[in-house]
Amino acid sequence: MGLSINTNVAALNAYRNLSTTQNDLSKSLEKLSSGFRINRAADDAAGLAISEGMRSQIGGIKMGVRNAQDGISLVQTAEGALNETHSILQRMRDLSVQAANGGSLNAEAKGNIQTEITQLKQELGRIADTTTFNGKKLLDGNYAGGTFQVGANVGETITVSVSQGMSAGSLGVEGVDVTSATSGVAVAQTTASAAGTAGVVTVAGTTDFTTLSEKFDGLSGTVALGNKSLDLSTVKFAAGSSASQRLTAIQDAVNSKLGTVAGGGNAVTVAATATGLTFTQQVAPTADNLATSKLVGAQATGADGAITAIDAAIKKVSSTRSDLGAVQNRFEHTINNLNVAVENLSASESRIRDTDMAAEMVTFTRSQILSQAGTAMLAQAKSIPQGVLQLLQ
Template sequence: MGLSINTNIAAMNSYRNLSNTQNDLNSSLEKLSSGLRINRAADDAAGLAISEGLRAQIGGTKQAVRNAQDGISVVQTAEGALTETHSILQRMRTLAVQASNEGSLSSEAKTNIQDEMDQLKTELTRIADTTQFNGAKLLDGNYSGTFQVGANTSAQDKITVDLNSTGAMSASGLGISGVDVTTTASNAMKVSDVTITNASTTAVGTIATETAFADLATAANFEKLNGTVTIGSKSFDFSSVTYTAGEDAAARGTKLTTAIDAALGTGSAAIATGVLTISGPAFSGTDTIEQLAAKTPTFAAASGATEAIDLIDDAITEVSSVRSQLGAVQNRFDHTINNLNVAVENLSASESRIRDTDMAEEMVSFTRAQILSQAGTAMLAQAKSLPQSVLQLLQ
């Protein structure tokens, strides 16, 4: 290469290498100061796309943990209220056993027992009506809540707490609203206790006829039903059943008979060829409502206090079943939270390996770039002085 002063190739080469070294040094400083290996897409385009996907999963999973914790709070609120419901039922049973001791109680004493019974029944209903979580009633027989416990949209990412099928935890819903320890009846359920009031509209027909519910082969007619069926101390209100758009007659029939069974007892209701039949203790399973009201079966003698014990035992069993269901759901939430926390940990580790700076490795690169920068600066100074040798030729 010739000796010239207009173009200093050595200086240009030194400058180019120094610029590259300076870029590396700046990149290392950025990574070391931010702690991130990828600060912009240009650092690692593919890695950035992967890490952003992992970040979405991590964020969604963390929120799912909080959602599951909300689910536990709902379950604990409902179960805590049912703890007191159980206590009330246990006290009522004790009072019923006391009232059954006919040989030592006067009618006034039984009346006093019934006064406490009535107050306890009122409190049962008040607890069922006022137990809420964030404005949603939990024990009125209508609660069904779905909790998002995953980062995605599949059915497996949701858990449903369904108290809709359990019935209300009120005195009426538990079948003890009519408990009266002061009476001595011919049976816990008498024919005179079977009443049917305003149970249908003209569009459906008259409930007192044997073919009253023939139109239940049509889904739309289920929503026209109204009124109350009372058998003994248990009642069912047709308006308490809520139907969902799109349900066919079979689905609505199952929902209706399930609700009647929950209110009046298992096996009380059935629908065949669009006709609803309701039966009770000592009645034939094929009795229509008209036939049911006309039956005159013979019952064994039983006191009101004895009846109360049986009814309260049923209520205690029902509340126990609901509490067991809630406990099982809470355990499921606990396991879900544990699984989600492990997922967050593993996803975070994966995202870190892609996006975070390996500080030790980056310090090696930084030290190299720092030394090269110093060397490049020194060599650029040397290269700049090379043309000065031309002056010797001009002397």
């Protein structure tokens, strides 16, 4: 290459390399000061997309852990209240056993026992009505399908239900009266729905149900017995069926869902009136029926009947507490699993996005040395054209 002064190629070359080194040095400084290998999409476009997806998962899982902890708190609130419900029922049973000792008790003594039992029944109702979590009642029998989002994605949920009411009526001990000479009941009659509201179940399409005329289109409402229920809207009729055939179809559907009593009788009998359909429950005074019936009535009276009814109520509370304990254990295992997932995903995201400080320091040192060398060489390159002056002397 000739000796020229208009274009200093060596200086241009040194400047280009120095600019590249300075750019690398600047990036190294940014990574070392931020701790991130990826500070903008240009640093690693694919890595940025992957790490952002992982960040979404990590954030969602961390929130899922908090949600699961809320679930544990709710379960503990309900279970803690049921602990006292159990204590009340045990006390009521002790009192009933005492009242059954008729050989040593007069009417006044039994009346005193019943006074305490009455107060305890009221307390059962108060606990059932006032046990809440964030404003939601837990023990009135209507907390069903409480869903907790315990994962980062749709569908990762745990459902908590407390469908058994814990008032004296729902537990079957409202009618307990140790002063009475009778024990149990032959028939308890009411109408009921899943919400526990007594009354007539409505029928869509007409207001006169005495004959269930042909204009009758369908049913709406629910009939419930214990833990079984029938959605009346699911009852189907054949085209052109008569009124009696339709009533029979309803009764068959009720029997299929709610069962029958010993001897083949209807557990719940349906009848048509001028204002709607009514449902009557036939209850034999057995421990099993007392344990499963949600329909209110003149329930177990007398000391013996009280013991039977309270035993059934204790079983209900025990079953509910067992379910809640199982759900709490599930929540705790879920939290452990989610914490492991957060740890592993965070490690994966770190490998993609975070700076390896040791490796980056090596790169920074190299760039720093090259920058110093490039600066020195650029100074040398600038002096090359000065050799022309020697030729001009």
